[in-house]
Amino acid sequence: MLRSQGNRIFVEQSFEQDALLRMLAALHSLTEKKLYEEIHLDFSACDAAFAGPMLAVCSQALWLHQKGILTHLTLPNAPKIARLFHNTNWAHLMNPEHFAASDYRGHDHVAAIRFTKARDQQEAVTRLVDTILETTTDLERGDLAAVEWALNEITDNVLTHAESSIGGIVQLSRLGRKKLLEIAVVDHGLSIPQTLRSGPQKHLEDQDALLSSVQEGVTRDATLGQGNGLFGTYELARFSGGFLNLYSGHASLRLDHSIVSAQPEAVPFPGTLLVAGLCYSDSTTLAKALRFQGRPHEPSDSLELRYELNDENIIYLRVVDEVDSFRSRPAAEPLRTRVENLRRMVSHNRIVLDFEGISLISSSFADELIGKLFVRLGPTDFMDAIVIQGASPVNRNLIDRAILQRSAALFPANHKPS
Incomplete structure (x- = not known):
C-alpha cells in the first residue's frame, strides 16, 4: 500500500514491483504539479523491500537531487528491514545528506x-x-x-x-x-x-x-x-x-x-x-x-585476466588487501570461499597467500581461512596448491596450530599420545 499526504509519501507493507509505478506517479505529482522542493519518503511501516523497485526509487532520488529537490528518508521501524536499507546502500542513495555510504x-x-x-x-x-x-x-x-x-x-x-x-x-x-x-x-x-x-x-x-x-x-x-x-x-x-x-x-x-x-x-x-x-x-x-x-x-x-597472467602459474593474494579485519571468523570466510573457488576453477595454478603487513591475526581467523582450507582441499591438495608467505612468527604459529588442530580431527589415530 502506498499513499501521500502533503509532501510525504508513505510506503506501508511491502514495496514490490506492483508499487513501483504508483511511487513514480506520486513523485511526479508532488514535484512537477505541486512543485514541492523537498520530499519525504516514509518507509516506517514497510515490512519488505526488493532490489529492483528500490533501485528505481534511488535513481529517481538522485535525479531529483540534480534538479535541486531534496529527498528525506524515514527508515522502516522493523530493525531487520532498516539494516537492509543501510547495507544495500539504498538509504545513502535516497538521502545522502543523512546516511553514509554502505561498505557492506x-x-x-x-x-x-x-x-x-x-x-x-x-x-x-x-x-x-x-x-x-x-x-x-x-x-x-x-x-x-x-x-x-x-x-x-x-x-x-x-x-x-x-x-x-x-x-x-x-x-x-x-x-x-x-x-x-x-x-x-x-x-x-x-x-x-x-x-x-x-x-x-x-x-x-x-x-x-x-x-x-x-x-x-x-x-x-x-x-x-x-x-x-x-x-x-x-x-x-x-x-x-x-x-x-x-x-x-x-x-x-x-x-x-x-x-x-x-x-x-x-x-x-x-x-x-x-x-x-x-x-x-x-x-x-x-x-x-x-x-x-x-x-x-x-x-x-576476469579470472583469466586477473589471475592467470603469471608466467609461473601462480595466483597471488595479499591478505591485507583482501579482507577488512583479521580478528574474526566471519572476516575470513569470504576469502576462504574465494580461494576454494579459484582452486576449483583454475586448478593448474598455485595460490600464494601473503600475510605481510599484518601484525596479528586471531586464532579463529587462522582456523577459518587456513584450517578449513586444509580440511576442504585435503592434505595433499592443500600442500600442492597453497603457499603461505610473509607471516610473522606469531601469525605463523597461529596458522600452524590451526592446521595441527584440524589434522588431529581428521586423523585422530595419528595424534594419540604415546
Missing part, C-alpha cells in the same frame, strides 16, 4: 553501486564478480563467465545508450536456497523505446519495442553495439529457468516460467529498469545458454 559485503546482498563512467562500471563488475566468488561455492567457471558477461553488457548499455545524467546503479543479490543470482540495473536516461525509435524502427509502440529489444541483433545503431546484451541476458534467464522484468517508457516486459509478455503502462518509467534472475541449480546451464547466430559463445572471464 555480505552473503546475500552487495551494496548498490552507482557508476557514471567506464572505470566506475568496470570496478563495479569486478566487485560483483568477487562477491560471487566469495559467497557461491557451486558455480562452474563457464557459468561464472556467463554471469560476468551479462553484468558487463547490461551496465555498458547504460553508458552507451541511455545518456543518463546520473549514470546507472547496479546491485547483485543471491538467493542461496533457490541457487539464483538476481541482477538489477537502473538508469534515468533515454528509454529503450526512445533509443530504438532513433534508429530504423521509428514507429514501434513501446511494448513492441521492449519485445524487440530482447531479440538477437536488435540495436539502434550497429556502430555502437551488436544488440546482444539484452538478448543474451534474456536467454540466460530463460534457459536457466529464471526470470526477467523490464520497465522502460510506457511499457513493461516480464519473462516468467519461459513465458514472455509485454504490456503498455499508463505511468512512464524514466529510463530503464532491468531485473534478471539467473538460476545456477544445474551446472553449466548458464554457460550453454549464450548462443549467437546459432553458435555457442564462450566469453572470457
Whole structure:
C-alpha cells in the first residue's frame, strides 16, 4: 500500500514491483504539479523491500537531487528491514545528506553501486564478480563467465545508450536456497523505446519495442553495439529457468516460467529498469545458454585476466588487501570461499597467500581461512596448491596450530599420545 499526504509519501507493507509505478506517479505529482522542493519518503511501516523497485526509487532520488529537490528518508521501524536499507546502500542513495555510504559485503546482498563512467562500471563488475566468488561455492567457471558477461553488457548499455545524467546503479543479490543470482540495473536516461525509435524502427509502440529489444541483433545503431546484451541476458534467464522484468517508457516486459509478455503502462518509467534472475541449480546451464547466430559463445572471464597472467602459474593474494579485519571468523570466510573457488576453477595454478603487513591475526581467523582450507582441499591438495608467505612468527604459529588442530580431527589415530 502506498499513499501521500502533503509532501510525504508513505510506503506501508511491502514495496514490490506492483508499487513501483504508483511511487513514480506520486513523485511526479508532488514535484512537477505541486512543485514541492523537498520530499519525504516514509518507509516506517514497510515490512519488505526488493532490489529492483528500490533501485528505481534511488535513481529517481538522485535525479531529483540534480534538479535541486531534496529527498528525506524515514527508515522502516522493523530493525531487520532498516539494516537492509543501510547495507544495500539504498538509504545513502535516497538521502545522502543523512546516511553514509554502505561498505557492506555480505552473503546475500552487495551494496548498490552507482557508476557514471567506464572505470566506475568496470570496478563495479569486478566487485560483483568477487562477491560471487566469495559467497557461491557451486558455480562452474563457464557459468561464472556467463554471469560476468551479462553484468558487463547490461551496465555498458547504460553508458552507451541511455545518456543518463546520473549514470546507472547496479546491485547483485543471491538467493542461496533457490541457487539464483538476481541482477538489477537502473538508469534515468533515454528509454529503450526512445533509443530504438532513433534508429530504423521509428514507429514501434513501446511494448513492441521492449519485445524487440530482447531479440538477437536488435540495436539502434550497429556502430555502437551488436544488440546482444539484452538478448543474451534474456536467454540466460530463460534457459536457466529464471526470470526477467523490464520497465522502460510506457511499457513493461516480464519473462516468467519461459513465458514472455509485454504490456503498455499508463505511468512512464524514466529510463530503464532491468531485473534478471539467473538460476545456477544445474551446472553449466548458464554457460550453454549464450548462443549467437546459432553458435555457442564462450566469453572470457576476469579470472583469466586477473589471475592467470603469471608466467609461473601462480595466483597471488595479499591478505591485507583482501579482507577488512583479521580478528574474526566471519572476516575470513569470504576469502576462504574465494580461494576454494579459484582452486576449483583454475586448478593448474598455485595460490600464494601473503600475510605481510599484518601484525596479528586471531586464532579463529587462522582456523577459518587456513584450517578449513586444509580440511576442504585435503592434505595433499592443500600442500600442492597453497603457499603461505610473509607471516610473522606469531601469525605463523597461529596458522600452524590451526592446521595441527584440524589434522588431529581428521586423523585422530595419528595424534594419540604415546
